[in-house]
Amino acid sequence: MRSSDRARDLDRQGDLDRQGDLDWQGDGDPEPVTVDTSEGPGRFFASPAPDPRAVLVLGHGAGGGVGAVDLTVLAAGLPFRGISVVRFEQPWRTAGGRVAVRAPRLDAAWDDAVGAVLDGRVAVPGWDPALPLWTGGRSAGARVACRTAAEGPLAGRVRGVVCCAFPLHLPGRPEKSRAHELLAPDVPRLVCQGERDTFGTADELAATIGPGAGAVRLVRIPGADHGMKLPRRADRDGAPFGLPELRALLTDEVARFVLAG
Numbered sequence: 001m002r003s004s005d006r007a008r009d010l011d012r013q014g015d016l017d018r019q020g021d022l023d024w025q026g027d028g029d030p031e032p033v034t035v036d037t038s039e040g041p042g043r044f045f046a047s048p049a050p051d052p053r054a055v056l057v058l059g060h061g062a063g064g065g066v067g068a069v070d071l072t073v074l075a076a077g078l079p080f081r082g083i084s085v086v087r088f089e090q091p092w093r094t095a096g097g098r099v100a101v102r103a104p105r106l107d108a109a110w111d112d113a114v115g116a117v118l119d120g121r122v123a124v125p126g127w128d129p130a131l132p133l134w135t136g137g138r139s140a141g142a143r144v145a146c147r148t149a150a151e152g153p154l155a156g157r158v159r160g161v162v163c164c165a166f167p168l169h170l171p172g173r174p175e176k177s178r179a180h181e182l183l184a185p186d187v188p189r190l191v192c193q194g195e196r197d198t199f200g201t202a203d204e205l206a207a208t209i210g211p212g213a214g215a216v217r218l219v220r221i222p223g224a225d226h227g228m229k230l231p232r233r234a235d236r237d238g239a240p241f242g243l244p245e246l247r248a249l250l251t252d253e254v255a256r257f258v259l260a261g
Helices: 003-019 069-081 103-118 140-150 179-183 202-209 243-260
Strands: 033-037 040-047 054-059 083-089 133-138 160-164 189-194 216-221
Antiparallel strands (some): 033 040
């Protein structure tokens, strides 16, 4: 792909990621923990559970940050279910960049940052390295989590992967599928996908996963687009589906998935 084409594609994905950004719905952003990586310093934003049973590390999209709707919802709700949530801000974002760097650099920074905590070189509130580790993210962050759970230093250390708005393909380009990344890990995966996601609808994901892929579970988000934005008249089984229902659905499904493992 030419550099100009790649920049345009990243701009398109970045714009949709930024649509999903939302200010932290709590007592202000948690104090970040800086971590050095081979790509420069990144930051962890921890939402610790009072008595954690597991930790879920989440990455952001190619143009948005850790304030995306789905990441914020999980960080606000899961600690009350016994799951510490740690959102990782990639170095390009910490440095003030507009769109993400290439995939190998994203993966390297993720491996370095998570590995620093697991190896005891960096302390993050609510994240005991002895806790069961689950990883995930939204959009490009979900791709990073899948790739690094499948191979590299984190392979074999991750219990499962949570994918929000997995970008199966670029809008209008279904022939360039990224299904291989989603299907590569040999650990359980949960995919929370909007019905109107132009990067791959819930129906497209269902067809990709197939009936025999028991290690991948799909949760349909009624009416949601790639940024988890809902139309005014979204409904689920005949009942209204708005932001409160989105919060409940994401929190319940991810909590059930993680704690079952």
